[in-house]
Amino acid sequence: MRVIFAGTPPFAAAALNALADAGHDVVLVLTQPDRPAGRGMKLTPSAVKQAALARGLPVHQPATLKTPEAQAELRAAAADVMVVAAYGLILPQAVLDIPRLGCLNIHASLLPRWRGAAPIQRAILAGDTETGITIMQMDAGLDTGAMLSKTVVPIRATDTAASLHDVLAKAGAEAIVAALANPGAWAAAAQDEAQATYAAKLSKEEARLDWREAAESLARAVRAYNPAPGAWTLLDGAPLKVWAAAVVPGGGKPGEILRADAAGLVVACGSGALALQEIQPAGSKRMTAIAYLAGRALAPGSRLGD
Template sequence: MKLIFAGTPDFAAGALAALIAAGHDIALVLTQPDRPAGRGMKLRPSPVKALALEHGLRVEQPLTLKSEEALAMLAAIDAELMVVAAYGLILPRAVLDLPARGCLNIHASLLPRWRGAAPIQRALLAGDAVTGITIMQMDTGLDTGAMLSTHPVAIEAADTALTLHDKLARVGADAIVSTLAALPGLRPQPQPEDGVTYAAKLTREESRIDWTRAAADIERAVRAYNPAPGAHTLLDGSVFKLWGARAVDGRAEPGQLVVDGEGRCCVGTGRGLLELTEVQAAGSRRLPAADFMRGRAELAGTLLGV
């Protein structure tokens, strides 16, 4: 099938690789402009661009798809279908109507739950037991299009946003290939009106830990904000990041750093204790909490977050 592919991060690159391996004709790849990255802040291509160039595919990086030039470029491809995965630009109606079979999106949730920008993190924050991939027809709404296929993925107790992202990326890559293979016989199903939730974009402010919340809630936040933006608090006035934690029984003042009888480094919360397993102090590297606390007995009793 002659396709246009639009995507930017690793999540999308996996889908592009699967489509290439399946033998589809990728006539054009759209991706975000190169961004500064690394210590030198040199321009770096997106994972999708890097993969496309490896395979000799045509790559375009328009700032908008609303211009006449962009529309003319896409129309000239005469693609049968466009596949979109975490692209980063809004597709106007004129673009959605160009391909003969329309535009399909690989969305990282089981719609209509978690429409929007951060479905993986929001599912973790909410304590969902299952999420998944939805292959949907795109319309002008925010992830409101009819569904062609759904692919559930269990959320494990130790999943972080990173591990869940990687699971969903693999499922999404397989799902788009199988959906395209079955496309002639698929009947799009409208999304249910009940159960709609929105996955708002993450902010740095919300990743600061509120120690008055229950330990179980904070544990989910630590997993949801790993790897970015990173759950954090303050230790002696400096940023202190939490990369691993689990809720355990016990009581202490919210935010109080304690070492229990088994040598575990814990923090009091609004309900229960949060055992820290991996942390990062300002200017330091990530460490197991036990290693960080070694030789720092004076920190016991310190209030975090102030």
């Protein structure tokens, strides 16, 4: 099958590689323009661009798909289908109408739950026990198109956004290959709008831990914001990132340090307590809380968050 592929991050690169390995003719790859990255802010190609170039596939990086020039290039590709995964650009109706079989999206949730930009993180934050992959026939709405297939993936109690991302990337790659293997069997099912929820984009400020919340909620936040933007709090007025934490017995004023010794760093929450296991002080590398406390004394009764 002749395929146009549109995507940007590693989640999408997994699907691109799977489609090429399955023997599909990927006639054009669309991805976001190179962005500055790293300490030197050097222009860096996306994961999808790197995967495409490694396979010798043609790459196009338009700033928008709304121009006649961009749409003419898509028509010239004469594709049967366009596969989209975390691309980052809006597809106007004129683009959706170009491929013979339309445009399919690989979405990292069980639609209609968690439409939008951050479905993986929102599922963890909400305490969902499962998520998955939906292969969807795209329309002009935000993740509102008819569904072709769903793959359920359990959310483990230890999953971070990073670990769940990797499981879903593999599931998404397998699901799109299965879908394209037999387009004659596609049976589109409409989404139930009454069940829809929205996965808003994450912000750094949102990732600041509010110690008035329950320990269980804060533990989910630590997992959901790992690796980005990273859960954080304040210690002596400076940011302290929290990369791993666990709920433990305890109680006190929210943010109060209940224990800070060789046994660990335990902080009181709105209900229960949170043991900080891996942290990152401002200007330092990630380290265990025990390693951090070995070089610094924190008196019980001190507070985080102020």
